[in-house]
Amino acid sequence: MIFIDACFGKKTPYTPVWMMRQAGRYLPEYMEVRAKAGDFLSLCKDPQKACEVTLQPVDILGVDAAILFSDILVVPMEMGMDLRFEKGEGPIFDNPLKDKAQLEALHVNEAAKRLEYVYEAIRLIRAKLDSKKALIGFCGAPWTLATYMIEGRGTKTYSKCKKIIYQDPEFMHAILRKVTEVLKLYMSYQIEAGVNAVQIFDSWASALEESAFFEFSWPYMIEISSYLKSKYPHIPVILFPKGISGYLNKIDGDFDVFGVDWSTPIELAKEKLGDKYVLQGNMEPTRLYDKKAIDDGISHIVNVMQNKRHIFNLGHGILPDVPVENAKYFINSVQERTKV
Amino acid sequence: MIFIDACFGKKTPYTPVWMMRQAGRYLPEYMEVRAKAGDFLSLCKDPQKACEVTLQPVDILGVDAAILFSDILVVPMEMGMDLRFEKGEGPIFDNPLKDKAQLEALHVNEAAKRLEYVYEAIRLIRAKLDSKKALIGFCGAPWTLATYMIEGRGTKTYSKCKKIIYQDPEFMHAILRKVTEVLKLYMSYQIEAGVNAVQIFDSWASALEESAFFEFSWPYMIEISSYLKSKYPHIPVILFPKGISGYLNKIDGDFDVFGVDWSTPIELAKEKLGDKYVLQGNMEPTRLYDKKAIDDGISHIVNVMQNKRHIFNLGHGILPDVPVENAKYFINSVQERTKV
Numbered sequence: 001m002i003f004i005d006a007c008f009g010k011k012t013p014y015t016p017v018w019m020m021r022q023a024g025r026y027l028p029e030y031m032e033v034r035a036k037a038g039d040f041l042s043l044c045k046d047p048q049k050a051c052e053v054t055l056q057p058v059d060i061l062g063v064d065a066a067i068l069f070s071d072i073l074v075v076p077m078e079m080g081m082d083l084r085f086e087k088g089e090g091p092i093f094d095n096p097l098k099d100k101a102q103l104e105a106l107h108v109n110e111a112a113k114r115l116e117y118v119y120e121a122i123r124l125i126r127a128k129l130d131s132k133k134a135l136i137g138f139c140g141a142p143w144t145l146a147t148y149m150i151e152g153r154g155t156k157t158y159s160k161c162k163k164i165i166y167q168d169p170e171f172m173h174a175i176l177r178k179v180t181e182v183l184k185l186y187m188s189y190q191i192e193a194g195v196n197a198v199q200i201f202d203s204w205a206s207a208l209e210e211s212a213f214f215e216f217s218w219p220y221m222i223e224i225s226s227y228l229k230s231k232y233p234h235i236p237v238i239l240f241p242k243g244i245s246g247y248l249n250k251i252d253g254d255f256d257v258f259g260v261d262w263s264t265p266i267e268l269a270k271e272k273l274g275d276k277y278v279l280q281g282n283m284e285p286t287r288l289y290d291k292k293a294i295d296d297g298i299s300h301i302v303n304v305m306q307n308k309r310h311i312f313n314l315g316h317g318i319l320p321d322v323p324v325e326n327a328k329y330f331i332n333s334v335q336e337r338t339k340v
Numbered sequence: 341m342i343f344i345d346a347c348f349g350k351k352t353p354y355t356p357v358w359m360m361r362q363a364g365r366y367l368p369e370y371m372e373v374r375a376k377a378g379d380f381l382s383l384c385k386d387p388q389k390a391c392e393v394t395l396q397p398v399d400i401l402g403v404d405a406a407i408l409f410s411d412i413l414v415v416p417m418e419m420g421m422d423l424r425f426e427k428g429e430g431p432i433f434d435n436p437l438k439d440k441a442q443l444e445a446l447h448v449n450e451a452a453k454r455l456e457y458v459y460e461a462i463r464l465i466r467a468k469l470d471s472k473k474a475l476i477g478f479c480g481a482p483w484t485l486a487t488y489m490i491e492g493r494g495t496k497t498y499s500k501c502k503k504i505i506y507q508d509p510e511f512m513h514a515i516l517r518k519v520t521e522v523l524k525l526y527m528s529y530q531i532e533a534g535v536n537a538v539q540i541f542d543s544w545a546s547a548l549e550e551s552a553f554f555e556f557s558w559p560y561m562i563e564i565s566s567y568l569k570s571k572y573p574h575i576p577v578i579l580f581p582k583g584i585s586g587y588l589n590k591i592d593g594d595f596d597v598f599g600v601d602w603s604t605p606i607e608l609a610k611e612k613l614g615d616k617y618v619l620q621g622n623m624e625p626t627r628l629y630d631k632k633a634i635d636d637g638i639s640h641i642v643n644v645m646q647n648k649r650h651i652f653n654l655g656h657g658i659l660p661d662v663p664v665e666n667a668k669y670f671i672n673s674v675q676e677r678t679k680v
Contacts, residue, residue, distance in 0.1 A: 157659055162626030166633035206583075209624040209655075210605045211640075243546075246585030246604050263588050265550045282551040286502030293506035300551075315549075319497055 003065040003134035004196055007236030007256050009278050009309040015302075015338035016064035017331055018136070022057040023069040027324060029056050040085045044071050047120040054125050058133055060324070061331045065124060065134040065197070068190070070118055072201060073142030075182055078114040078150050089153065096152030096160070103175055110186035121192035126194035137195030139186055141241070142179040142224075143217035149175065154254040158207045165212055172216055180220045184227050184314035185273030191232050199238040199259065200224060206243025213247060222253035229254045238280060242316070248272035262315025266304045274308050282315035283330075288322040294330050302337055312338070343405040343474035344536055346354065347576030347596050349618050349649040355642075355678035356404035357671055358476070361657030363409040367664060369396050375435050375488060380425050384411050387460040400664065401671045405474040405537070406465060408530070410458055412480030412541060415522055416489050418454040419446040429493065436492030436500070443515055452525035454516040459533035466534035477535030479526055479541035482519040482564075482583070483557035497569055498547045505552055512556055520560045524567050531572050535637035539599065546583025553587060562593035569594045578620060582656070588612035602655025606644045614648050622655035623670075628662040634670050642677055652678070 003016040017058030024030055030053050037043035044050065054069040073091050077083040079141055082094045097103060107114075126135055148154075150161050164172045187198050200221050218241070225237045245250075249272050251258065260269040260281030269279055283301060287293040301312070312334045318327060341647055342355040352588045361640040364370055370393050377383035384390065393408045413431050417423040427525045437443060445453075488494075490501050504512045527538050540561055548557055558581070580599030584591075589612050591598065600609040600621030609619055623641060641652070652674045658667060 037374075078415060157626075159626065159629075159659055159661060162624075163629050166627055166630040206603060209602050212624070243583075243603070246608050262549050263583070264587060268586050284502075284552070286499065287506055289499075289503050290506040319499055321499060 001132055001196060003311070004236060005195055006309070007238070007278055011288055013304075013323050014335050015310050016310050017312035017334040018063040018065040018067065019057070019061075019314050019318045019327070019331075020067075022061070022063055022067065022327075024318060025320035026318055026322045026327065027056055027060065029060065036116045040071070041077075041083070041235060043069070044074055045117045047117050047124055050117075050121040051124040051128065054121070054135075055128060058129065061328050062335070063133075063331055064335075065136050066122060066129055067136040067199070068118070068122060068125065068138060068139070068195065070121070072138075072203075074115060074118065075111065075139060075147060075179070075186060076106075076145055079108070079179075079182060081106070081149060087156075091148060091153065093149060093152045096272040097146075097149045097175060098169065099212060100174065103159035103171075103178060108178065108181050109185065111182050115186060115189070115227060118186075119189050122190060122193035122195055123197075131133055135194065136197045136198040136199055136202060136238075137187065138181050138199045139190075139224075141200050141205070141217060142176045142220040143208070144185065144202050144204045145179050145210060145295075145317040146172070146175050147204050147207065149179075158204070161207075161296065165216060169215070176216060176220050180223055183224050188231065191228070191235050195235075197236040197238060198228065199240055202239070202241040205241035210247050210250075213241075213244060214250060218243065218251075218253075222255070225253060225255040229256075240280075245269075245318045252276075257311060259313070260315065264315075266301050270304060270308055272303075278311060279305065280311040280313050282313065283317055285314040285316050285322075288314075288318060288326045288330055291326060291329055294333060298330070298337055341472055341476045341536060343651070344576060345567070346649070346651050347537055347618055351680075353680060354364055354675050355645075355650055355652050357652035357674040358403040358405040358407065359397070359401075359607075359654050359658050359667070359671075360407075362401070362403055362407065362501070362667075363393045365660035366658055366662045366667065367396055367400065369393075376549075380411070384414055384591060385457050387457050387464055390461040390465040391468065392459075393463070393468065394475075395468060396653060398469065400523070401668050402675070403473075404673055404675075405476050406469055407476040407539070408458070408462060408465065408478060408519060408535065410461070410478070412478075412485060412543075413477060413488060414455060414458065415451065415519070415526060416446075416485055418596060419448070419451040419519075419522060421446070421489060431488060431493065433489060433492045437489045437515060440511065440514065442492065443511075443518060445520060445591065448518065448521050451522050455529070457524060458526075461530050462530060462533035462535055464599075474536040475534065476537045476539055476578075477527065477530035478539045478541060479523050479530075479564075481540050482516045482543070482560040482617040483548070484542050484544045485519050486515050487544050487547065489519075498544070501547075503516070506614055509555075516556060516560050523564050526572065527564060527568055531568070531575050535575075537576040537578060538568065539580055542579070542581040545581035548588075550587050553581075553584060554590060558591075558593075561593070565593060565595040569596075581651065582619075585609075597651065599653070600655065604655075606641050610644055610648055614645075618649040618651060619645065620653050622653065623656055625654040625656050625662075628654075628658060628666045628670060631666060631669055634673060636664065638670070638673055
């Protein structure tokens with residue numbers, strides 16, 4: 001698999017490319033399946049339909065890797081928290097975590113087992129997916145999951161989390177430890193079900209100042225990654241902490257690929273991390289609105305990353321109002337432009 | 341004025357300190373005046389009440405500079421756009437900018453004149469404020485104002501703005517040029533009314549990738565700054581582009597103080613900009629939830645910035661649920677800890 005080879009820094013015939021959120025709302029075919037499923041969570045829990053939408057971007061766009069269709073919040077949900085998705089508001093936990101008693105009531109082993117519909121989706125996808133294409137499994141980073149579990153919904157200020165961090169850091173660590181234990185099992189079970197690589201998304205890394213990031217986020221990601229690397233050395237681990245361009249010089253640990261978000265100049269990521277890790281990223285996703293902007297974005301990244309280990313991707317998820325034609329143009333252009 | 345001396349890099353008896361949003365909702369005295377004013381916009385338009393809330397943090401906390409109470413969006417409002425503040429939603433422009441005809445209908449000279457209530461507030465504040473304390477005037481950066489004018493409200497994706505940037509960049513430049521012209525007049529009039537320094541807030545700088553930031557945001561900030569520095573060399577100009585820690589090495593131009601946000605490690609700002617500019621910032625605002633967190637935050641910044649030109653501040657605005665006692669403790673601790 002060219003994608004897996006690239007994750008391990010091996011030479012490939014061209015730079016493999018996929019897009020975060022590639023199984024998503026910009027595709028009419030996705031909207032059709034989603035309409036049939038009812039709501040978003042039902043789609044996540046339906047292995048057949050999750051399989052179908054996971055495969056769509058491979059068939060329609062020709063990306064080099066499929067990423068499992070799911071949501072990071074199925075994990076706290078199966079730990080025992082009530083989750084619903086409210087239109088226009090996003091995810092909501094009606095009983096956010098406030099104290100140790102609530103935390104103690106959450107499941108670990110049972111949560112990982114309850115996620116069986118994810119493993120079943122993986123088995124279905126891997127059976128149908130072209131053997132030359134990789135299937136990427138994923139989870140949210142412990143910190144990112146904790147923000148939702150504590151705030152109860154999306155937040156601009158993270159004020160509940162920050163109060164815990166600065167007033168009762170041990171409680172925050174207790175939450176993060178428990179989530180980390182579930183994620184180690186969850187990622188192991190995803191691998192055993194057949195994913196060829198895993199990515200950990202720390203979407204809200206940018207909510208933490210440097211010292212807090214290296215206390216409350218990064219060590220837990222590395223704990224999961226180290227655990228997986230020692231157990232499954234043949235499975236590449238991709239870490240994607242978003243919006244930490246100021247902290248790159250302290251990034252270290254046992255993983256394979258560093259996901260670069262679009263707010264981090266690719267030159268900077270190359271300088272700080274390009275010798276230690278394979279880099280993945282990082283075209284500004286809104287460049288997909290325009291073909292010339294796509295050309296310019298690709299040229300810039302290809303020029304910077306020539307002779308460096310690289311996987312092409314957007315620097316964040318594709319937006320729902322991107323024309324499918326432009327997404328195709330992007331994938332095809334990367335594959336053509338980087339042919340050796 | 342110790343604050344103005346510090347802006348020009350002169351030695352001061354201690355490091356002056358103020359807080360972004362220091363005239364704000366965490367103060368019961370502010371909430372009282374605001375309740376009397378009715379809504380937020382009425383408070384902005386009432387010079388007496390704006391004066392009153394501007395002076396509150398000077399009296400209550402002992403900060404070294406007052407910052408004019410106002411809102412960055414009064415500028416597009418007086419250019420001719422309908423603005424309202426919706427509870428829980430923030431600012432809304434009901435007719436966001438979509439085309440050149442709408443842009444052409446917006447006022448420049450007249451807008452700057454209509455902001456007379458701001459200049460009147462400045463005259464009132466300057467007459468009442470301790471002559472040793474500085475009064476800071478401010479505006480939003482052209483890019484940040486443009487995001488609201490185009491999106492019509494707060495946004496996570498900036499997708500309307502990004503479509504213009506990548507599909508019709510000349511239209512974006514036309515908007516930014518017009519806003520810049522108003523801001524040059526607005527800042528001049530603020531200075532002539534009596535402010536002792538000005539700060540330009542680019543709150544949404546972080547929404548732009550590096551190349552877009554240096555095409556659509558930074559040059560317009562520098563245009564305003566250069567204009568003010570040539571006309572009023574005795575007035576310090578502070579620029580605060582938020583969340584651009586990846587781009588600091590390219591920051592250059594004619595201004596006095598660079599505002600460092602909390603996501604930029606102060607060590608990094610010192611390394612990249614500390615010899616060229618006075619630095620202002622950058623304690624994580626949520627450290628104000630806890631006194632030990634305040635102590636640790638101050639210690640770290642004081643240690644890094646010793647022997648460098650520095651103004652103490654938070655790295656973003658103070659949050660509404662911070663105890664006033666902790667805000668006092670922060671201000672007083674900085675002033676005591678940095679005494680020479």
